[in-house]
Amino acid sequence: MNPKITRRRFIKGVIYSAAAAVPGAGYYVATAASSRPAGAVERLISINVNGRTRRVDVLPQETLTHTLRYRLNLTGTKLACNRGECGACTVMINDVANYSCSVLTQQVKGKQITTVEGLRAADGTLHPVQQAFIEELSPQCGFCTPGQVVSAAALLIANPNPTREEARQGLSGNLCRCGAYDHYLNGVMRAAELIA
C-alpha cells in the first residue's frame, strides 16, 4: 500500500536515483538488501519463559505472542486483536503486565516472561487467582480468561491487598466481550484473601 515513501519523498527519491543511475552507483543498494547489516540483531536467542531458558530462532520483527504460541507451543496466551486493544495476549515481563502482541521477542532477552501456563506451582496447585476465578465462576466463554488471570496475578504482585477500585484499574486493560467484569473483580478480591 503506502510505504513510508510519500509523494514528496518519492520525488526526492526519483531525483536521487536519477543521479545514482551512473555506473557502479547501484552497488550499495544491492549489498544493503542481500546481507545482514553490521550491528543488527542475531536471530538465534535465549529467552526465559516460566523459569526455563528457551533457545529460539526469532525474526527481528517477531512479536512475543508469535514466539510463545507458534514456536514454543504455549497457546494459553491468546491472540485476538493483535493491536493492543483487548488484553487477551497479556503476559508478565519481569512481573509487569504487557500485551505480548505488542512487544518484540528480541526486546525480552534477559527478562523473565510469565505466561498463564507458568502460574501454577510445580506440584500442580493452582495460583490463587486461578483458584479464586474458579470459585467465583469468573469466566463466561473463557476466551479472555488467560489475559485476565495474568493481569490479576501481576496486580497482586504489585499490590497484594487492593481495594475493589484498584482491582478494577488493574484489570482495566483487559476487554471481556462477555462482560463478565464484576465476576472477575469478585475473583481478584477473593484471590487477595487467599494470598493473605
Added chain:
Amino acid sequence: MSSHDVMPDMDLYQPVQVEDAISLAARLGDRAWLLGGGQDTYGWLKDRAKTTEALIDLNGIESLRGVRETEDGIEIGALTTLTEIATNPLINENYSLLSQAAGRVASLQIRNIGTLGGNVSQDVRCWYYRRGLDCYRAGGNLCYADTPEGMNREHALFGASRCVAVNPSDTAPALVALEASMVINGDEGERILAAEDYFVGPAIDIESTTALREGEILTAVRIPSTWANATFYFEKVADRNVWDFALVSMAVAMKVSGNTIEDSRFVCGAVECKPRRLLEIEAAVNGRSHDGASAESIAATASAGARSLAHNQYKMPLMNNLVKRAIESV
C-alpha cells in the same frame, strides 16, 4: 482491512549508547524508524500502511530512562515509561498535571511499555490515514475526512491546513502547560525546543506532528520549576475510560493566592494538530477571582474562532465546559 499477524521483514538495531543510536539514525535516514515502546509503531507496520527497512530500538539505552532532579526542575529521559511518569514521586509531588495526563493514556499494559518520547512523537489517529489511504498527510492530493461524506467526529476545530487531523497525545497539552522543553540530539549536536514549538500543525509540516528532523532523537524532556506545585486541572473526555483517545482534553496550571488566579496556562488537547494554548482565556482569567457567573462567561469564549466540520461541533461546548470546570475548581 487485511490484518497480518507477522510484520514484514526488517532489520532491527539495538544500540546501548545514545551516540550509536544517533549515528545509526543519521546513517540510515528515512530508511529507519525509531522505536520506543512501539505502541504507535506496530499498528502501522502490521497493517502495511507504512513500512520501514529497519527499526532502531532505543530501549537498551539506559541513559535515556528515568527522572532526575535538576537545578531548576526535573529532567525526564525520553524512554521513561508512562507508568513510571504516572507513579514517580518527584513528578507526583510537583507536577501532578503530567502524572494525571500520563495515567490517562491508552491502557495499563500500554502505559507499562509506552514511552514519553513515543507519546509526544506519535502520529495522528485519523482512520483514513491509518488505513493507508493516499491522503494529503500520506503525500497524496486530498483529505478523506474533510468531505461531505467524511467521518470527522474526532477531527480538528482549529489550525487545519488541508489536513484536519488532531494531535492525539495526552501528555502533550500537560507539557505545554508546564512550559516544558524538549532536548533533541542529532548528528549535528543538541538543540532544545520549547514544547510549544515541538508540536507542529499541517501548515508547517503536513507529514509530521513534531519539529523533529530526519535522524534526530528526542532524548529528554525538561520541566522547569516555574509551575511546580501550582494548582492543576486535568480532564480528558473520551468515549471509554480505557484505550480511547481524547475527544477533548484540558490541561491547566494556575497560580492561585486566596481566591485569585494570579497567573495561568490553559492548554486544550485534541482540537488541533498541536496542543492549543488558550491565550484569551488566560488573559481574561488572570488577576481576578471568579464566581460561577464569571467562569461561565469567560469559558463561553474558549472555542471562539473554531471552524467545525460536519460531525465535530460537539467539541465546542465541550471545550467551553472544560474551561469552566477548570476555573471553578479553584
